[in-house]
Amino acid sequence: MQADDELCLCFHISCRKVLNYIRIHRVKLPSQLAECGGAGTGCGWCRKQMQRLLSECQESPPSALEIEGWLEARTPQKHKYSEGRAKYRASLPNLPDSAAGATSVDLPVESDLLHGSEADGTSETDGASTPDESSGV
Numbered sequence: 001m002q003a004d005d006e007l008c009l010c011f012h013i014s015c016r017k018v019l020n021y022i023r024i025h026r027v028k029l030p031s032q033l034a035e036c037g038g039a040g041t042g043c044g045w046c047r048k049q050m051q052r053l054l055s056e057c058q059e060s061p062p063s064a065l066e067i068e069g070w071l072e073a074r075t076p077q078k079h080k081y082s083e084g085r086a087k088y089r090a091s092l093p094n095l096p097d098s099a100a101g102a103t104s105v106d107l108p109v110e111s112d113l114l115h116g117s118e119a120d121g122t123s124e125t126d127g128a129s130t131p132d133e134s135s136g137v
């Protein structure tokens, strides 16, 4: 893979962006990489590769001039990586569509979180009333 190839295909996060994030934020734990544009929080395919890069980056971080060769020695070819992800995703029985990449359509809107939704039976418009409303208080 090259620096501008996507390491997290769900969120379109490039190798370069992850490596820069590791360097700038002095990342110690793989879980911290989720703060890099949500990397690794979709289908999960990229997590092992990000862990590997984090570990190797902590041992011997590449300079800006070394990054392409450094990545080439540590990552699979771009097409094999994306084919592997496709197989991985196909093996997941209940993967939500949102794991394909976050979009505003996939994410709940604030009003769903505050007021519930018709799907979970907690909608304010479903005729249910709160205890205070039913008691006339």
Ligand code: FES
Residues within 6 Å of the ligand: 007, 008, 009, 010, 011, 039, 040, 041, 042, 043, 044, 045, 046, 047, 085, 099
């Ligand atoms: S490829 Fe990164 S979470 Fe799916």
